[in-house]
Amino acid sequence: MQIVSQMSALDPEVASQLAEDLPPDVFRNIISTFEEDLARLTQELAAAARAGDQEGYERAAHSLAGAAAAVGAIGLEREARIAMDHRQPEPPATVLPRLLNEAEAALQALHALIN
């Protein structure tokens, strides 16, 4: 049951294709890079939100959306795209917790895929 909910954080087609296209050690390296990206970009996102730096906030959200899309983290990508769209009404305080939850779920799902 937990595996199923973790997998729903990923687009199975993208993530599985990636795992299939690349040798296991390379795929593992990519997940590590994604993890590093995630840590850095979520920090940048939170810092920009605290500082009221809209441009920095959108830039970090854009990079996060790109990284998430690359590994098929669809839930995280969706939240990042909401964050990078300045026309949407939700403030960072509402979007960020959801985004961090999706990030956590995506990581768990990717680790499950490796294992």
Added chain:
Amino acid sequence: MPARVLLVEDTPTQAEIAKAMLREFGHDMRHAETAGAALKIAEEWRPDAILVDLVLPDFSGMELMRRLKAQGVNAACIVLTAHGPVNTAVEAMREGATDFLLKPYAAARLRVTLENALEKRALRQALDTAQTVLGRDRFYGFIGGSPAMQAVYRTIESVAGSKATVFISGESGTGKEVAAEALHQASPRCRKAFIALNCGAIPRDLLESEIFGHVKGAFTGATENRIGAARAADGGTLFLDEIGELPAEMQVKLLRFVQTGQVTPVGGTRAEKVDVRLVCATNRDILAEVQAGRFREDLYYRLYVVPVVLPPLRARGEDVLLIARHLLAAYAREEGKAFTGFDAEAEGAISTYPWPGNVRQLQNVLRNAVVLHTGGIVTRSMFPALLLHGAPASSPAAVAAHPAPPSPIEPLVVSEKRLILAALEHTGQDVPRAAALLDVNPSTLYRKLTAWKRES
């Protein structure tokens, strides 16, 4: 076949995935995280393909493609985009992208897109090369796209990089000096001097000094040191036109120069080494001159290393009209006239006339038409009678090969007129050159021509 692929991507996860895929394909790959870094790598490394993310930290992928184009980087650009609006793709293609890829992409999709882009680029390059080799209608100073001239252009290009002596032959007015200059311009010597000397137009006594220079006091009138053409051309190209006119004693000196690469000025004692690429030309049959004993055989073999044979204008098909249009535009501009072209009859006359004096004769006829007439279009009636009444009996080369038997005795004025007309015919109606061949002042010829015109 492995290609050089530059990846421009600022998000590490995406970059790592693309790099892993490219490595799997066996391509030689480099990665730039910013557009600025990509420009630098592209200029130095000259990639075959560039994968361009549209959103980059310093400036956009679109702007990057514009700058790459301006920089002359002709890699196949593939745009990587997360969204797929049609207008983004259209704009990317307009900026020179070969294709675009929607992110995320599978390895197979990247492979196919990249292979297609590389194949398209290879075809484009092959087409450009073919057009350059086969379809040129200009080459340095030459105008003309005929097969005969394409062969000349290819020979010049092939030998330009070498130091081998080039021997240019062709009838008067076919562009021997233009060919020599093209050789110089296409060679690594192009930044150094191109020195042209017409051996037929320099008095015999001065030839040695003109080529090798002299020291002060070497002979009456040598009031200063003179470096001469060979030393002036050091590092560059020395063009000796009408080499067949070189007197026997100068042939010996030229042979020594060609063998040693050393120059001793007239009156000097010290030889000096020079680095000169020698180009010679003649409108004579140089081998016949060797067989007749008028040109040294050893010098012939030293000079006749790479022959370039310039075709006569009558063998160049449509080139004559291309050249005529170019000359008309130039002369109209120079003379402040409004001529913009030829009517059909005039073009017909230009195309059918055999032009024994080649391009030089065409130049004279067109200059004459522009100077003496006004209007927007050159008509047939503006051409001299010679052109309108068809071909002369034979080309100058044929005349030289089969001279009419001269009458044993004739009045001096008749002989003189015959010689002058022959010299004019030989030089394509070029009065200064005809005068040089006859060893008289050009004004003498102009005076006689005016008098004969009055008489007739």
